[in-house]
Amino acid sequence: MDRHRFRPGPFAEVTRVPAGDRWDLVFARDLRHPPEKVWAALTEPDQxxxxxxxxxxxxxxxPGDATLSTVDGDQRFDAPTTVRRAERPTLLEYTWGDDLLRWELTRTDAGTRLTLRHRMGKPDLAPMMAAGWHLCLDVAGHLLDGDPVGPIRGAEARDFGWERLRDAYAERLDS
Structure with missing residues (x-):
């Protein structure tokens, strides 16, 4: 796909739930690929x-320690990471700095139901995180389809509708 023609796809199912003194953004969407293929996209560095x-x-x-380097243009920000659980191809859980990401993959007739539980410190971060994951997982879907568009990260996300997505997810999460 021509990267400049890329547009965000349909909204994901989202909720925000308390998790002790933190909050979970629960972000779910369906992918038309089997769990093994989705697992590879979630775990392999090249993907x-x-x-x-x-x-x-x-x-x-x-399981074990790693480093995740957030990318924003030419800048990289390293965060210590620990993979806590890796149960191929159904469950992946790891820390990302102070956050916890839990990816649950469930086989469906059409492919995989992907549920991300992103634990964060402040509930008002949820719409921003939802918008970011929306774009990232749309890009992942194109990659899985064999039609890669390349990563959309950091400030560049604004060029691809991040602010509109953030506002729409804020509405969905407040209702």
Missing amino acids: LAQWAPFLTSRDLGT
Whole structure:
């Protein structure tokens, strides 16, 4: 796909739930690929580099320490990471700095139901995170379809509708 023609797809199902003194953004969408293929996109460094908001120092498919480097233009910000659980191809859980990401993959007739639980410190971050994950997972969908558009990260996301997505997710999460 021509990157300049890329537009965000349909909204994901989202909720925001308390998790002790923190909050979980629960972000769910369906992908038309089997869990094994989605798992590879979530764990393999070469695939993550094509859609995720970060680069990884290693394959995330096994427990242990790693570094996730958030990318924004020419800048990189390293965050310590620990893969806590890696149950191929159904569950991946790791820290990202102070946050916790839990990816749940469920086989469906049409492919995979992907549910991300992103634990964060402040509930008002949820619409921003939802908008970012929306764009990232749209890009991942194109990658899985064999039609890569390249990663959309950091400030560049504003050129692809991030602010509109943030506002729409804020409405959905407040209702």
